[in-house]
Amino acid sequence: MDWMTYFQTQSHQASRQTLKQYYRSGCTFANAPLSAVEMVALDIETTGLNSQEHGITSIGLVPFSLQRIQLNEAKHWLVKPRKPLAEDSITIHQITHSDLADAPDFSEVFDELLQALQGKLVVAHFHKIERQFLRHTVRNRFDEDWLFPMLDTMQIEANLHRQPRWKPSQWFRRQASIRLADARQRYQLPAYRNHNAMLDALATAELLQAQVAYHLDSNDSVGQHWC
Amino acid sequence: MLMTPEQLEIAQYIGQFEPFDAISDDAIELIAQHLQVRYFKAGSAIINFEEPATDLMFIRSGAVELFRRNGELYNRLTEGDIFGQFSLLRQQCVRFPARALEDCLIYYIPKTVFEQLLEEEAFADFVEAEGPRLKTTVEQQRKDNDLLITRVRKLVRRRPLIVDEDTTIQQASQQLIEHGASSMLVRRQASKGYEEDNQTWQICGLITEHDFVSRVIAQGESALAPVANIxxxxxxxxxxxxxxxxxxxIMLKHNIHHLPVFRKRRPLGIIRLADIVRYETQSSLYLAASIANQQSIAELAKLSHDVAQSCVRMVQDGANSKMVGQALSGIGRAFMQRxxxxxxxxxxxxxxxxxYMVLGSMARDEQTLLTDQDNALILHDDYQPEHEAYFVELSDKVSTALDRCGYTLCSGDIMASNPQWRKTLSQWQATFADWIANPNPEALLHCSIFFDIDGVYGDINMAEELREFVAERAQGQQRFLAALARNALNRTPPLGLFRTFVLEKDGxxxxxxxxxxxxxxxLVDVIRVHALAAGSTAQNSFDRLDDIAKTSLIPKDAIERLRYAFEFLSMMRIRHQVIDIDNERQPDNNVEPELVNSSDRHTLKDAFGVLSSAQKYLEFRYPYKVR
Known part of the structure; x- marks a missing residue:
């Protein structure tokens, strides 16, 4: 996808002022080296895996670069999904009905979220969830299209540790786990006791720094890795 | 501002470690809210020399090595440790460059936050450079315990038995038997006193077993009469x-055997004269006194088992190293004399x-539990070869007996039973004069303990005379002092502790x-060189430091640092010997890093640092040139 063109087009097509502004401020240059890019790690939690059926319950983000993770600028929102909270997602995220009772609707935090992401490259672990849920929710609330390029630490890990399945030698071999916690372990990153969108965003930022330190070149262009 | 979940997780983590465990919640929150993070692959540089110092660094995971400017290893740190404080405190550029030894996650605490943290006393004390912390630790240990004052409450073993004043004599005696007690207190309601069972009580009397005999049976008092009567x-x-x-x-003055102990007006217990006697018999003074009363070597050998217990007791009572050293040396002398x-x-x-003179630690009053015998004989100048047989037999028997009493034979054969170490006073003086006038480090290596001497038995004046002779001769003998100084550099301290290991300078x-x-x-070696240079006749290292302080050989603050370092290291050695005894192991001089808590680790590193710089100074102050 040509993100530059997409952002330009959208800056004309979007009707919501804040979103227009977001697109107008442009997207990270595809040829910028990783070491010079302002990034933001993003994690959302949802009531399930299907963006058509389920909703977002929380959003966490941490701005960072390869030099520093800016914990002091981290943000976290609880949002009330329009679809009811399923019991099994409570056990995963430790978010309960009462936590969400007073939470705002996504539409109330959207502008703040846009501002936090504006001009920065988003990093996520398994980006499809973030992309699909945010796109679906924004279309549903505002009838707008919202997409942006992302670095996916899970994809990076998969490229490093997973051999293509078409090789017969790989058919019966156990695949290396690329789940966030397991991937972190490979880089001696500490285990966090709790899980929520913000801690997972922090965990993702740390993981990307480790992946770059070990396997990528900090001079690699962003466009080589984003999706 | 409320902490976010990840700040809370980080605050909880940081809060487990020194000095963050002692600072306020507000300060921890401040840190969590301003933190920055970065990952470092093993082998990569974290900070470089002379980079501007902008943050305090906290190791969240992994291990870090710090280096001196010349590339020498300065320290190795791990999870929960901080670094970068020295440069921040001095507003300087980075002094110790750091490298990731393992994959690391580093938390950065910005300078502005660091400066706010300095307002917290616990934090400021911790990050202050070497001297102050060592001093604080040693002085705190002294303040916490005071050997001279053992409080009576220590002797209180259980709560007192208390009855109301209208209890009958019979009921009271039954209670006494039931509780296996030998005395009880009597209470009555009063307007002033202590609170219990929602009422105010006053202790109005004491009854002992003896009272039942002397006042009930002997005087024919009715068993149904109230206890108040007796x-x-x-x-x-x-x-x-x-x-x-x-x-x-108090007990001696009033001729009583039971003494109630009160806090404010509340009775805490009753101590008996027997409790005090038992307590005192564990004391080193008592032990030394009873050594003098033993009638045979076998009896003495039996008594030697009490030495360890009396040391344990002193340490528990909070004695400092000088007290323990003096007591154990005193006990050792008592054994020898008897x-x-x-x-x-x-x-x-x-x-x-x-x-009979002793050398080394006993002469310095610095004996610990693990010791061998170092002794020698000064004979009167009237000594003739035909007298030798007597002194051969005497010294053989003494050394064997000392060995039976726990003072093992000297592996270096520095004992009076070795003919080489039996000399007349004139011969001794000639020997010392030769050591001092024609020094060479190799020859002096094995006789440095001869410069710590103390007469124990016989004509003590001869030992005094020898001591003064040495002090007078050694002073100002640059070549001799330089040779001794060179030997004092043979044994160097490690850098500190790292996880469960001792970290050496070479990593x-x-x-x-x-x-x-x-x-x-x-440290003893270093102090001895300065003491001899100062013409001091003192033998104890603390006393020697006092004498050195009267000269301008070393700066005053360096003397203080030596004092604190010596006290801290000596106590660590003694305390670990006590741990060995508690665990029924043979006490040794080894300290296992896993038994050292985090605050002692930092002080230990400081103490090693003091020794290391003292050795460097010694090399500079008494330079040795091979002729």
């Missing part, structure tokens, strides 16, 4: 924070006067550290 109404008590000494004096007395009684009068890791060989002994 109790002692003259209430003599003692406040719980008074000394054991004071309690003993052994020589008994042996002399066996062999008959000596043909010429002599002086190697060992499992345990011999605190004597790597700490106290080289």
């Amino acid at each position: 109790m002692s109404r003259e209430m003599i008590g003692i406040a719980s924070d008074e000394s054991v000494q004071e309690a003993m004096l 052994i020589i007395e008994l042996t002399e009684a066996d062999l008959g009068k000596p043909p010429v006067p002599y002086c 190697k890791e060992n499992n345990s550290i011999n605190v004597k060989r790597r700490g106290t002994a080289p």
